[in-house]
Amino acid sequence: MTQDLSGNGWLTGQLLIAMPSMGDPRFERTVIYMCAHGDEGAMGLVINKSLESLSFTDLMEQLGVENNETEMSILSGGPVETGRGFVLHSADYDREGSLAVSDNIRLTATIDVLKAIAVGHGPQKCLLALGYAGWAPGQIEGEIQRNDWLTAPADDAILFDNALESKWGRAIGKLGVDASMLSSFAGRA
Numbered sequence: 001m002t003q004d005l006s007g008n009g010w011l012t013g014q015l016l017i018a019m020p021s022m023g024d025p026r027f028e029r030t031v032i033y034m035c036a037h038g039d040e041g042a043m044g045l046v047i048n049k050s051l052e053s054l055s056f057t058d059l060m061e062q063l064g065v066e067n068n069e070t071e072m073s074i075l076s077g078g079p080v081e082t083g084r085g086f087v088l089h090s091a092d093y094d095r096e097g098s099l100a101v102s103d104n105i106r107l108t109a110t111i112d113v114l115k116a117i118a119v120g121h122g123p124q125k126c127l128l129a130l131g132y133a134g135w136a137p138g139q140i141e142g143e144i145q146r147n148d149w150l151t152a153p154a155d156d157a158i159l160f161d162n163a164l165e166s167k168w169g170r171a172i173g174k175l176g177v178d179a180s181m182l183s184s185f186a187g188r189a
Helices: 056-063 111-118 139-145 156-160 164-173
Strands: 014-018 031-038 041-046 074-076 080-090 098-100 105-108 126-135 149-153
Touching: 014 164, 031 080, 031 164, 041 074, 041 139, 056 111, 080 111, 080 156, 111 126, 126 139, 126 156, 139 149, 149 164, 156 164
Parallel strands: 074 126
Antiparallel strands: 014 031, 014 149, 031 041, 041 126, 080 105, 080 126, 098 105
16 A cells, blocks of 8 residues: 655655755755655655666665666665665556655655566656655755755656756756856845
8 A cells, every 4th residue: 555645745746956056065956856845854866866886787686686687777866874775656656665755656665666677567667766865844945945946846757767967957947947047146135
């Protein structure tokens, strides 16, 4: 049975886009898909930063999972719990342990989803991230007010395609903004 996260705060299911003025180098030019947002804080996955140090094949071998030559990128999902894996995926794969982020997006952190992907029986669309980005209650709202982040609606093309380098610009473009016109300095009128 799927647990539903979609009833959480307004950021759940949205993209969080780092502004050029982002002071934290870990989040420079990042796009984060927000998986949960509520009174207890927020959690999301960085969807545009590849983890170069580990391949899917190597990970499956480490986990002792049979792999039918499936290969996919592993993303650096954020600085929290970097040894923990998360699969963000389409709702066509909906199993015990899957969390509903929205009507068409699920989050699963079990080895079963990796086993299914490795043998070609996983979700049609998916990404694998190690680690996540997390915020304490009220923290992300403060960062948005400080102009550290923009928000935009998510879409499958930005979430699931492999053109990682262009996701930041495309996410900003969804807002009708040219990224080159954004200032790296924040101000108040």
